[in-house]
Amino acid sequence: MQFLIKPISLPLALFLALCFIDRCGVSATEVPGDVSAFLEQHCIDCHSGDEPDGDLDLTTLGFELDDLKTRQRWLRAHDRVHAKEMPPDDAMSLTSEQRMTFTRALSRSIVRAEAGHNDVVLRRLNKHEYQNTVRDLFDTDVIVHGLPDDSSTDGFDTVGEGLAVSAEAMTAYLAAADQVLDAVFGPKEKPKAIHHETNLLDQVDWRGRPMDQQIGKMFRQTDDGLVVFQSGYCPTHLVNFSRLRAPAGTYRGTLKVRAVQSETPVTLRIYGGDTIVNRREQHLVGYYDVPPGDWTTIEFTDRLLEAGGTFHPKCYATRDTRKDADTWPHPGIEIGDITIEGPLEPWPPVSRTKLLGEIDVTSANQADARTVLRRLLPKAFRRPIDDDDLKSYLELYQSSVTTGQSFESALRVAIKAVLCSPEFLFLIEPGESQIDSYALASRLSYFLWSSMPDETLFLLAANGSLSNPRVLRGQVERMLNSPRAARLTKGFTGQWLDLREIDFTQPDANLYPEFDELLRVSMIRETELFFEEILKNDLSLVNFVDSEFTFLNERLARHYGIDEIHGQAFRKVQLPDDSQRGGLLTQASVLKVTANGTSTSPVLRGVWILENILGTPTPPPPDSVGSIEPDIRGATTIREQLIKHRDIESCAACHRRIDPPGFALECFDPIGGYRHEYRTMATEGRRPKLKQAPFTYNWVRYRLGQDVDSTAVMPNGMTITDITSFRNALASDPDRLTTNLAEQLLTYAIGRKLGFSDRPLVDQIVTQTRERYYGFRSLVHAVVQSPAFQQP
Known part of the structure; x- marks a missing residue:
C-alpha cells in the first residue's frame, strides 16, 4: 500500500x-x-x-x-x-x-x-483413523485397501469441513467392512504353514535357470553359500512363494551373512512381495548393516499382502559385476543358510476369539448375537449404548437368519452395518459449553493416537474424572509414552511439514544422480526422530528452527558432509559448531518437499515458511500474474528473474515478505544438499570433480553454473548473510513460533478451522507454554487443557 x-x-x-x-x-x-x-x-x-x-x-x-x-x-x-x-x-x-x-x-x-458461522461440522474418521480404529477395535492387523484419499482443509485431513461422505466413499466403506470382517473371522481352515530352510545354491534365477549358470559371472561360490555383488540387480530369491503356494501373512526370515572384501560393514536391503514381474504388491522390508569377519544372523519379520510373493536380497552401494565375480575386487555380501517360516498369525485369529468369546457358532442363537453386539457396540460407538441402539442391529441379524444364513454370516451382516453406521464413522461430540466425557476421551485419543480410546480412557470417561485437569494431564503423559504415539508423529508431521508429499516429485537423475531410495527413506526418518526427541524431552520448540543436534545414519550424514557416522542405524548426533544444519528448515525432507525435482524456488520455499513455520500466510497471487519458470540451462538465476517479477506493483508487497526467507534457503538444492553453485545441463561450464555419484555410482553429467546467493533483507530491515543468521532470526521470536504451532496442533486436534475469535484462546496457550520455557510437550498439555479442546 x-x-x-x-x-x-x-x-x-x-x-x-x-x-x-x-x-x-x-x-x-x-x-x-x-x-x-x-x-x-x-x-x-x-x-x-x-x-x-x-x-x-x-x-x-x-x-x-x-x-x-x-x-x-x-x-x-x-x-x-x-x-x-x-x-x-x-x-x-x-x-x-x-x-x-x-x-x-x-x-x-x-x-x-x-x-454466526461457527456451526460445528460433524467430523468423519479419515482413512488413517479408520484403519487404526478397526485394528484396535478388533485386535487385528488388517490392512484396508480402497478407501479414497481425504481432502485437506487448513493443512489437515482431520478437519470436518473436508470430510464429507460421497457415494463413492460409502461404497468404499461397504467394501472396507468386508475386508475387516474377513480378517476378524479368519479363514475357515488353518493356512498352510511354511518352514523353508535353504541356501542360495538351491535357488534359481528369475527365469528359472539354476544358479550355477551364474557362478563366476554374477556370483562367487563359497563353501557356505554365494557371494553377491549386485546393487541394482540381483536375481536371487530367498524363497519362491509362487512355487510353494504360500498364503498371504506375516513371515519371519533369518539369513546368515557377512561382508567380504571390505573393512567396514556393507549394507544389505531386502524387498518383499512381487519382486520380479511387478504385477502385484511389492515393498521395502529394510536396510541392514552386514559387518565383515564372523557370520552375522539377520532376522526380519514382514507381512506379504498377497499370496505367491517372494523375499529378495540385494546389496546396496556396491559396484556391480556381471561377468567376473571370482576375481571381482570390490565389496560384496556372502549369504549362507536361509530360513523362512510363517504365516505367524495364530489360527483361529485372536480377533475372532476376542469377538465371539466362548460362543460355538454351530449352535449359537439370537441370545448369543445379542451378547456379541452388546459387547461390541459401546466400543465401536465410543459411548454407552441402550436397547434402542442394539435393536436395529439385532433385527438385521434376525432377518438374515430368517433367509437361511448361518449364525456367523448373519452376525457379519449386523457388524457390517455397525462399521458403516454414522455412530462409528463420525466423531459425535454432544454438549453445549463442554463436550461430554466420552467425546473428550475420543477427542484426546484421536489427537494423540489417531484411533479409538482404550479401556483406561473409557473407564475415566464413565466415572466422570477425565475432565479433571490433573487426571487429564496424567492421561496425556501416559498416551505420549505409548508406542501408539508414533501415529501422532506420522499424522501431524506428515501434514504440518508436508512429509506425505515426499514422493510427489522425482529428482532429475541427470542433475541429482546421487539421489536414491535409502536417502529418501532416511530423510523422513530424521525428521520423525527429531520431532519425537523434542516432544519426549519437552525441549524448547525453538529447536524446530535452530537446534544443535539431529538424527543421522551414514547415508544421510554423508549427504550432509558429516564424517565418522558409520552404519545405517540412526543415532542422535551433536552437530559441529560450523554446521549449516540445525532445525527443520535444513533437513533434507523439508528441503525436498519445498522444491521440485529440477530446481528450487525462493517463492515456493518462502510461502511454505510463512504458512507452516510462522503462521503468516500470504494471499494467492492475482490471476494476471504468471509463474516463474526455472532456467535449467543456467543462463539466469532465480534472483534475477524475481527482481523483474517484483517490478509488478501488485506483486511487490507480498514478495517483500515471501522472497527473503526463500532466498535464505537457496544454499540448499532440491534434495537437501548444501551447494555453492547451481547445477545445470548446459553444454558448457565447469564439471564437478566426481565422475560417479556416491552410493549410486551413476555417471555425473551435470555442470556447475552460477554461484548461489542466499543473502536477503527481511521486511524489518534485518540482513540475512547465511543460513545461520536466518536460523537465529527465526529463533529470536519464540512467541511467533509457538503461536503458529499452537494453531496447527489445535486445528489437527479438534477437527475444525480456527477463526479470529479463537485468537484469545491461542494467546492463553502461548502464555502457558512461555512459562514452561517453550517446551513442546508443555505446548501439547496446554492445548489439551485449553477450553477450545474441550468445547463442541
Whole structure:
C-alpha cells in the first residue's frame, strides 16, 4: 500500500454505505465509525480508483463479513495494521492508540460475523483413523485397501469441513467392512504353514535357470553359500512363494551373512512381495548393516499382502559385476543358510476369539448375537449404548437368519452395518459449553493416537474424572509414552511439514544422480526422530528452527558432509559448531518437499515458511500474474528473474515478505544438499570433480553454473548473510513460533478451522507454554487443557 492523496467528494462512511447496497436494495452490514474514519484518513487514497494498490479497492470491497472471502480480506487488513506493516512508514505515522482503535473496532465486527458461522461440522474418521480404529477395535492387523484419499482443509485431513461422505466413499466403506470382517473371522481352515530352510545354491534365477549358470559371472561360490555383488540387480530369491503356494501373512526370515572384501560393514536391503514381474504388491522390508569377519544372523519379520510373493536380497552401494565375480575386487555380501517360516498369525485369529468369546457358532442363537453386539457396540460407538441402539442391529441379524444364513454370516451382516453406521464413522461430540466425557476421551485419543480410546480412557470417561485437569494431564503423559504415539508423529508431521508429499516429485537423475531410495527413506526418518526427541524431552520448540543436534545414519550424514557416522542405524548426533544444519528448515525432507525435482524456488520455499513455520500466510497471487519458470540451462538465476517479477506493483508487497526467507534457503538444492553453485545441463561450464555419484555410482553429467546467493533483507530491515543468521532470526521470536504451532496442533486436534475469535484462546496457550520455557510437550498439555479442546 502506498498512500497518495486522492480527494473524495463524499465522506467515506457515506460513500461506503452507498456502495454496500446489495442487488435487492437491502442495506448491508454497517461499517463501524472508527473503521471508516481510519480508512478515510489513512487508506482510501491509495486503495481506490482504476489501479488500487495491492489490487485492493476499499470502495468496492464491501463490508459483508458473512461472506468468507470478504471477511478474510478485512482480516488481512486488520493484521497488517496491527503488525505496523500498514500504512507504510513513509506515508504517515500512527500512534498506538489510533491503531488500537481501528483494530479493536474491526475485530468486534469480525468476531460477530464468525459467531454466526461457527456451526460445528460433524467430523468423519479419515482413512488413517479408520484403519487404526478397526485394528484396535478388533485386535487385528488388517490392512484396508480402497478407501479414497481425504481432502485437506487448513493443512489437515482431520478437519470436518473436508470430510464429507460421497457415494463413492460409502461404497468404499461397504467394501472396507468386508475386508475387516474377513480378517476378524479368519479363514475357515488353518493356512498352510511354511518352514523353508535353504541356501542360495538351491535357488534359481528369475527365469528359472539354476544358479550355477551364474557362478563366476554374477556370483562367487563359497563353501557356505554365494557371494553377491549386485546393487541394482540381483536375481536371487530367498524363497519362491509362487512355487510353494504360500498364503498371504506375516513371515519371519533369518539369513546368515557377512561382508567380504571390505573393512567396514556393507549394507544389505531386502524387498518383499512381487519382486520380479511387478504385477502385484511389492515393498521395502529394510536396510541392514552386514559387518565383515564372523557370520552375522539377520532376522526380519514382514507381512506379504498377497499370496505367491517372494523375499529378495540385494546389496546396496556396491559396484556391480556381471561377468567376473571370482576375481571381482570390490565389496560384496556372502549369504549362507536361509530360513523362512510363517504365516505367524495364530489360527483361529485372536480377533475372532476376542469377538465371539466362548460362543460355538454351530449352535449359537439370537441370545448369543445379542451378547456379541452388546459387547461390541459401546466400543465401536465410543459411548454407552441402550436397547434402542442394539435393536436395529439385532433385527438385521434376525432377518438374515430368517433367509437361511448361518449364525456367523448373519452376525457379519449386523457388524457390517455397525462399521458403516454414522455412530462409528463420525466423531459425535454432544454438549453445549463442554463436550461430554466420552467425546473428550475420543477427542484426546484421536489427537494423540489417531484411533479409538482404550479401556483406561473409557473407564475415566464413565466415572466422570477425565475432565479433571490433573487426571487429564496424567492421561496425556501416559498416551505420549505409548508406542501408539508414533501415529501422532506420522499424522501431524506428515501434514504440518508436508512429509506425505515426499514422493510427489522425482529428482532429475541427470542433475541429482546421487539421489536414491535409502536417502529418501532416511530423510523422513530424521525428521520423525527429531520431532519425537523434542516432544519426549519437552525441549524448547525453538529447536524446530535452530537446534544443535539431529538424527543421522551414514547415508544421510554423508549427504550432509558429516564424517565418522558409520552404519545405517540412526543415532542422535551433536552437530559441529560450523554446521549449516540445525532445525527443520535444513533437513533434507523439508528441503525436498519445498522444491521440485529440477530446481528450487525462493517463492515456493518462502510461502511454505510463512504458512507452516510462522503462521503468516500470504494471499494467492492475482490471476494476471504468471509463474516463474526455472532456467535449467543456467543462463539466469532465480534472483534475477524475481527482481523483474517484483517490478509488478501488485506483486511487490507480498514478495517483500515471501522472497527473503526463500532466498535464505537457496544454499540448499532440491534434495537437501548444501551447494555453492547451481547445477545445470548446459553444454558448457565447469564439471564437478566426481565422475560417479556416491552410493549410486551413476555417471555425473551435470555442470556447475552460477554461484548461489542466499543473502536477503527481511521486511524489518534485518540482513540475512547465511543460513545461520536466518536460523537465529527465526529463533529470536519464540512467541511467533509457538503461536503458529499452537494453531496447527489445535486445528489437527479438534477437527475444525480456527477463526479470529479463537485468537484469545491461542494467546492463553502461548502464555502457558512461555512459562514452561517453550517446551513442546508443555505446548501439547496446554492445548489439551485449553477450553477450545474441550468445547463442541
